Amino acid sequence: MILAQAVPEQISAVQYSTVYNLLSLAIASLLFTAIYLFVSMRRVAPRYRNAVVVSAIVCSIAAYHYFRIFNNFGDSFPAGETIEAAHVLSNIEFNEGYRYVDWLLTVPLLLVETIAVLALPKAVQRGLLFKLVPASAAMIILGYPGEITLELGPRALWGFLSTIPFIYILYVLFVELTRSIVRQPPEVQHTIRMLRLALVGLWGVYPIAYLFPMLNGLGIDFFASSNAWVLKQAGYTLADIFAKAAFGLAIFKIARVKSGLEDISYGDEHTVDEGAATSGVGAHGGSPARDDSRVPAGSQS
Amino acid sequence: MILAQAVPEQISAVQYSTVYNLLSLAIASLLFTAIYLFVSMRRVAPRYRNAVVVSAIVCSIAAYHYFRIFNNFGDSFPAGETIEAAHVLSNIEFNEGYRYVDWLLTVPLLLVETIAVLALPKAVQRGLLFKLVPASAAMIILGYPGEITLELGPRALWGFLSTIPFIYILYVLFVELTRSIVRQPPEVQHTIRMLRLALVGLWGVYPIAYLFPMLNGLGIDFFASSNAWVLKQAGYTLADIFAKAAFGLAIFKIARVKSGLEDISYGDEHTVDEGAATSGVGAHGGSPARDDSRVPAGSQS
16 A cells, blocks of 8 residues: 655645744754753763763754754745745655654663663663663664655554564663662652653654554545645654753753752752741842751762 | 776765765764763863863864765755656766865874873873874875776775775784783773774775775676765765764773773762662762772872
């Protein structure tokens, strides 16, 4: 069974500007999250800086690819005769390969930053990464042949093959990682669980977006013509913004909280205010010293 | 005997997008590895920073050249009438010179970063560089006339001449350097040996890619037409990614391990947790001081 054109022959002016604005939103979100994280990395303790830097690198790599996708999209769908006219596909291929090259680099790194922020014992960390990184690369590589094919059968087959490492990643994150999460400070356990859930929820958007062109092939009206393709682009783009920029900020937040718990000099911004809130002292006059009780013995570096 | 055109008259749409995506992958890998290394250089002890900075510079130089190659490739092989049409060589030369200029700068620097991370006695270091740097420059310079010639004989001759300094570099790395490697800390000896092996394995890809157009000339079907050229581009590009980006990250890793062994303040990220994991103390309360036993006597800089 042959699916509709992988890339539609034409898209409406509204569809064009929807994708165009989402791509620009992705550039802005990812580029400036990257800059924020680079500039803020010294606000976490040294042992968490690698997690923050890797988060910044992930957002930078994605921002680079969104610049490329944005320009490529404009070349592939040039403006018509009038503003309202459809944008007809030009002789320039719309290169879905950018997304897969991006994911090949960023998805393993997202797992690296997640594991890094947990600051697990070295052997445990190495064991987890040894399982997660190759599985995530396999997931991306197996998805690509299905993405570019026009036939339903191979698309479903490659999609299925790509799902196997995805399930394995979920298994590692939910079964093996759980033993490590309970050893994290109680203040961040909830955030880490939410982060893991977000990772699954967001990564679940990609296979759904991948399926849209198949729904098209199955003859569901809404997914006919160019709707399936536009939805796929919107799905991939929004998922990238949340799974990289928002996710990176959550990693930074966890690193900040853990840094503050371990070394008072990284925790002053909040502890002053928390102390002030309970003691009734002016919010900006508190001394960090009063929170010494929260510092575990011997954690001063 | 005359080889086929050094640059093919035309390449298929699939060949075009393969090279295009590999060039973009090279830009992303090299540029963001460079940024990662620049940002992370303070995480190694001062004596290893030059190795990390040189690694970052190597990746930066290569990223610059891949931007040039990417744009040049697009200009040399513009899109045809339709997306599926072959990309016909335009009036813009595809400049293989970018790669040789890149290698002329980066290959000697790759040897500099490799020697620098070993932190050898100054006289030994100077002696090794005095042998390796001119040999690597000679290897690149002798390869270039063979790269651009259309004749089999000169291509083989220059390739042979270029192999002489390559063999000499291997000799220095494997015979002379071995005496120094055994004096490295046992924790990094294995990584350094792997690094040296990777250097040989990866550098070996270049002469193989160089040979593809000769196989073409020898009448092997698969290497006919544009396949040989596309394979050569893919081989050079992937080899550059591994020999510069992945290699630079390995140098950083060695510098991190050695920094941690010599100065506890650079090793705290993991040692605290390792101590906690084995002693049963809360994972975030350990004092780095307990790991003093790991610091070799007299290694404080």
